[in-house]
Amino acid sequence: MLSLYDTATQTVRPLAMREPGKLSIYLCGPTVYGPPHLGHGRATLVYDVLRRYLTWTGIDVRLVSNITDIDDKIIDRAARENRPWQEITHRCEDVWFQAMAGLNVQRPTDVPHATDYVDQMVSMIGQLIEKGRAYPTADGVYLSVETVDDYGLLANQNLHDLVAGGGDREVFGAENKRHPADFALWKISKPGEPSWPAPWGAGRPGWHSECVVMSLDLLGEGFDLHCGGMDLKFPHHENERAQAVALGKRFANHWMHNGFVVDAEGEKMSKSLGNVANLLDLIEHYDARAYRMLLLQTHYRGPVRVGQDNIDASVKALAGLDSFAARTALAMSDPAVFADAEVLERFRNRMDDDLDTPNAMGLLFDTVRQANAALDAGDTASAGSLAAAVHEMCMGLGLVLKTEGDVPAEVAATVAALDAARAAKDFATADALRARLQADGWQVETTKQGTSVRR
């Protein structure tokens, strides 16, 4: 049974399932107005690993992750570029899923769009007003946070301290709000802006409303886990929760937040600092698996710096694993081979402890070394079961190892020529052929058993 740190209780506690064997997860998805950056990549990879691991342990996971396709940023960009806002959201969503596919992140079970839920949001806001928890003003509808008893639970701060920290920052809509921390559920639109009809004036929903409505609609009250980046903890998740509480509904049972991607100076990568790195660049220039590898070797709650050195180290580590997969392919092919049960149990213990992937990776590399040693010693049976365990672990982490794969005919011919030259002790020719393959980007391993190539 997996235990996870829960932001609401600030403890590591078992991730309870509302229905045995079934886990319902809501993950806050992207606002589609720009290209995905490394931070998005981290969050989706962390939750992809979570999902794959849970699935691997036999749990039926339903992962709902939304697309925020109406928002001030989208409107701003559409106005600036003078084109329909839908064109931007559609394009960005395509790019988003393209990037996710590149990272080998599984598509969520459900991908609700905010714009498909506006009616339900209007209805929810109406209920909040009826209950006296929200109030309309000249520019929108606001939630009265003072009516929510434990407002500040996720931020771990009381309302007074939260507001005290506002500093000299300008409070949005201050002139109309009853309390500075009240937040917009509905924003009445200005001429030319996209809008939907509502009793309080045509407009658009505030950011925090969509996730409440969509999560409760698709997963129902008291769903198991709500997750997202640390920066969503407050205000986004706090405000989602505040709405659910104000409605008198049970919300998420467990809250999970992943740490940030930081830059070389250790500062958070954020749009406002302008130090965001495009995720697509990383995927284009490096083995996309390297980012997953790097994150697996970092605890999900800690910060991670994504740099040339880190990524290079991950690429190298992957090369070792690929090489391992290739050399153990034969030992694994025996249908009588079973994954080493003890290794898998240790793996589960580590993963179940707040998703301790760095420790799990330590075990994985240890197992690889043991299997290699067994293979060197000619003990193919042990090598096979250890290698099978490695493959199982990789499956539980979403790591795909490369084996021989498809080799073009001319490369195969070169490999054959290389082996023939070596057999004839014509090492000059053999070295030239090997150099040519390497120049073409092939990883070449010549052994007594013959040459194998990998890309």
Next chain:
RNA sequence: GGCGACGUGGCCGAAUGGUUCAGGCAACGGCCUGCAAAGCCGUGUAUCCGGGUUCGAUUCCCGGCGUCGCCUCCA
């Protein structure tokens, strides 16, 4: 100002009240190899500082110093 996280070898990064502080990358030596590569074996280097608790602390407590995050743009 409030709340919180963190400070481990050349780099990244776990863990732990006590024999030798995981693992990855890099370095060095050896085995293997026609030579490499891959692999194996081995080596070296680390717990921010000062107190306290303790037989014993890197780990727990207190105080520093430093870094970072959140306090209504954000994964």
